[in-house]
Structures are given as structure tokens and as C-alpha cells.
Amino acid sequence: MNKLYASAESALEGIIRDGIDGFGLGQLPTTRQIRKMISSYVGENKEFERQYLAGELELEFTPQGNLAEKLRAGGAGIPAFFTRTGYGTIVAEGKPTQEFDGEWYVMERSLKADVSLVKAWKADTAGNLVYRMTARNFNPMVAAAAPICVAEVEEVVELGELDPDQIHTPGIYVKRLVHNPHPEKRIEQRTVSR
Amino acid sequence: MAWTREQMAQRAARELQDGYYVNLGIGLPTLVANYIPQGMDVWLQSENGLLGIGPFPTGASIDADLINAGKQTITTVPGSAFFSSADSFAMIRGGHINLSILGAMQVSEKGDLANWMVPDKMVKGMGGEFKILPQRTPPLTGVGAVDRIITELGVLDVTDGGIKLVELAPDVSLNELRQKTGVPIL
Numbered sequence: 001m002n003k004l005y006a007s008a009e010s011a012l013e014g015i016i017r018d019g020i021d022g023f024g025l026g027q028l029p030t031t032r033q034i035r036k037m038i039s040s041y042v043g044e045n046k047e048f049e050r051q052y053l054a055g056e057l058e059l060e061f062t063p064q065g066n067l068a069e070k071l072r073a074g075g076a077g078i079p080a081f082f083t084r085t086g087y088g089t090i091v092a093e094g095k096p097t098q099e100f101d102g103e104w105y106v107m108e109r110s111l112k113a114d115v116s117l118v119k120a121w122k123a124d125t126a127g128n129l130v131y132r133m134t135a136r137n138f139n140p141m142v143a144a145a146a147p148i149c150v151a152e153v154e155e156v157v158e159l160g161e162l163d164p165d166q167i168h169t170p171g172i173y174v175k176r177l178v179h180n181p182h183p184e185k186r187i188e189q190r191t192v193s194r
Numbered sequence: 195m196a197w198t199r200e201q202m203a204q205r206a207a208r209e210l211q212d213g214y215y216v217n218l219g220i221g222l223p224t225l226v227a228n229y230i231p232q233g234m235d236v237w238l239q240s241e242n243g244l245l246g247i248g249p250f251p252t253g254a255s256i257d258a259d260l261i262n263a264g265k266q267t268i269t270t271v272p273g274s275a276f277f278s279s280a281d282s283f284a285m286i287r288g289g290h291i292n293l294s295i296l297g298a299m300q301v302s303e304k305g306d307l308a309n310w311m312v313p314d315k316m317v318k319g320m321g322g323e324f325k326i327l328p329q330r331t332p333p334l335t336g337v338g339a340v341d342r343i344i345t346e347l348g349v350l351d352v353t354d355g356g357i358k359l360v361e362l363a364p365d366v367s368l369n370e371l372r373q374k375t376g377v378p379i380l
Contacts, residue, residue, distance in 0.1 A: 064241070065283030072280040085287065088306075088337035121259075133276055135259040137242045140278045168278075185258035189266040193250045 038111065040064040063091060066108055068141055073110035075144025075173070080109050116146035119183070120169070123153040124162045127171030136168060143173045150176040154183060196346040197363045204229045205361075206295050206344050210236050217241060217286060219296035220264040226295055237273075239291060241282050246274030298340070303377040305340040305352035347371050356380055 036058035037048070051057035062070065063085050073081050082105035086092045092106040099105070118139040121132035129151055131139055143149045151174050197205065203225035210216060210230060217239045218224050227247060230236050238247040240262040247262060248269035255269065262268045285291060342360070343350040348371055349360040358380040362371060372379055 064279065065287060068279040068283050083287065086336075133257070133259045133270075134240065134242050134244050134261055136276055137279045141280050187256070187258050187261075187267055189261070189264060190256065191250045191266040191268070192253050192256060 036060065038062055038067070040067045061091070066091070067111075068138060070108060070111040071138070071141035071145045074112040075141060075146075078110055080107050082107055111145060113142075113146040114148065116142045116149045118143045118149060118151045118169075120151050120153045122155045122157060122162065123151060123174070123177050124157050124159055124171070126159055127151070127174030127177065128162055128167045129153070129169035129171075129174060130162060130166060131168050140169050143169045148175045149173050150178060152178045152180050152183065154181055155179075195363065195365045198346075200225060201363075202344055202346060205349065207231070209293060209295070209342070210234060211292070212236070214292040215239055215245065215290065217291050217294040217296075218247075218262075219294070221297040223295040223297055224262065224264060224266065239282070239285070240268070241279070241286065243277050243279055243282050244268075244270070244274060245277075246271045248274070298343075301340050301343050301352075303352070303357050305338045306336065347374060350375075350379070353380070 034057065038060045040062055048057070052059045066083060066085050069081065069083065073079075082098060082100065084103060084105055087097065087104050087106050096107040097104055098107065118129070119135065120129040120139065121135070122130045129139075129143070143151065151169075156177060156179050199222055203222060206223070206226045207229035210226075212234050213236075215237045216226075218226055227238055227249075237245050239245050240247050242261070242263045244262075248271040251257065251260075251267055251269045256267050258267075260268055260270070286294070338352075340352050343352065343357075346363065347366045348362040351358045351360050356379075357375070357377055359368065359371070362368065368379070
């Protein structure tokens, strides 16, 4: 992430689920390397919020489930799909609608990118990825949604060491591995039992 | 006396039934997890990709890779399953979740939900919690999405005929609820 931060061009268009202020993907807005964001949540990124409210950044808000499905469809070669989510709201403005079986649906276009960045737990040298617990979230769809997927992983193992039954992202989607054995993982809300 | 946040969560927990799969939204709804009746089998879904949310971790078992949708550290329970966000929203959209308990800024008398932004003021995304107001002015999140409303003053149902009273918080009068709600209450 820090490398991209240094090299990204200012006209970058990003699809980001969200970002912490000044950390990881959350760094991109601070250096004004982003022109447009397609995102579901920016509440924790103050600079992001400031730039958007000041009209300096174009922001396309997408409900999180739509964002996940747009990316999944994009990677799967499906150009658009219908969903009930957002029907009748500003998210659906200007989009085609259609009735199926008595319910109204909005047509959503899928999303593809030029480069995708994911974070996984383990990879083998064929690029097969395994994520860890809830850190899987958007990564499998993001990996498939671009021709060049760069995966940052904590551990790289030899072929045959990962159980083929337990692969989350098959290596066909992954073009580059960045081995970072000790990534900084920030906890945003440290909640513990008493 | 109006309900506190904890009492609202406690009241919401009474909506749970044995065997339910339940999605809890960000903020106040996460408190509902503390009031699941003993012996009741309820699977809590975290939309970032977990079925079977356990209690908050102890200091030693805290793990940055195990969080809920509100980014709070959590744990699993025996029988938990992890999945991607696409699978997660597929199970919500596909109608497999029995009950969703969400925070709302505003709910209209037709059950329209607004919970994601106040124009020109703050930008958050889905989530957050505010009390029920008569007419929704922020952009809508969902049309006709709400069936039952739990506020600090009481419980209301969204029906075809309008908003219907289910229950008042202790010492809250119907008059007070009517005044503060501003839509006709059946």
C-alpha cells in the first residue's frame, strides 16, 4: 500500500470499501491522488469527508451489499444485475427499473478495475490465497474484478502445502504477491468482555 | 420514563425467537447480543462475513482479523462460519435472515428508512442511530423496509393503515408519544 501511495497518479479512480485516516488505503485521499471514489462508508476518514463536502472529491456512494455484488459480477463477466436494494432512493436515481414477480428492482452496473489490491493471510507460489476470519470480507470479489491483482500476504508457502479444499481465491486471479510477514493491523474499536 | 439505550436493546431482544438467524446493524443494535435469553438458540450474523458472533474477547484473545461490521473486536462460537461480503449480502438479500435489527436516523410512517447521510453535514454510510422523527428529510436508504420501530418512547408497528402502537415505555403517555412523533398513531 505504501508503494502505491508513492506512485499513484492524481487521476486515480478508486473503489474502496472504507479507509482509516492516514493509514493503508486511507492515505490516498490525504495526498490528493484520488479524483473519484466509489465507496460504501467513509465515516472514519475525516480528510475524505472534508474533501467530499468541499466538492474536491467525487464520491459515488454505493450500499455495501451492492458494492460487493457489483465487484462479484464484474469479475464474473456479468455487466449488470437487478436488485431490490436502493429502489426508490437516491442510489437508484437515473437507473433503469423493472418489475419481476410483483416486486420492483433497480438495474445496477457491475464494476471492474485496472488493478486490484487485496490482503490475504497465506498464499502458495501459484497465487492461491487463504484469508483469515473476517479479514476475507471484500477481498475475493476485489481479486477477481481486475486483470492485475496484487496480493499482500503474511506467509508464502510451497505448492501442495495449502489444502485445495480450503482455497478462498484460486491463483488464476492473482498476478503478484507482496510478502509482508508482519503487517501492521490496526484495531479501530477495541472492545473486550469484562 | 423513556427507555435507555440498554433498555431499548433489551426490548429489541424480545423480538428474537429460537433458531433465528439475525443481522445486527452498527451501533445500538450490537447491544442486543447482550440480552439473548438463556437457552435460546440464535445465530447472529455480522455482514462483513460471519455467522455466529460470540461475546467480546478478553484482552488476551483479541484479534485484529476478527471484527464485526462496526469494526469492534469480537469472537466466534462453536459452529460459526466465515464467508465473503458477497455471500453475506446474498444471504440477506436472498431472504435467508429471519430478522434484521438496524439503527435508523429516521423512519417514515410508511416504513421508509433513512440511516446513511444528512446532506451537506456528515457523510457516514450505512449505520448510525437517531430517534424516530415525523417526516424523513435525509435521503432514503430503503423504501418500506421497516416493519417494527423501537424508540426510547415505545414500540410501533408499520402497518398498511399507518403507524400502530404496540407498547409504551414506562410512564410515557400516548399523548407524549403522539406529540413527539408527529404522525397519526393508531
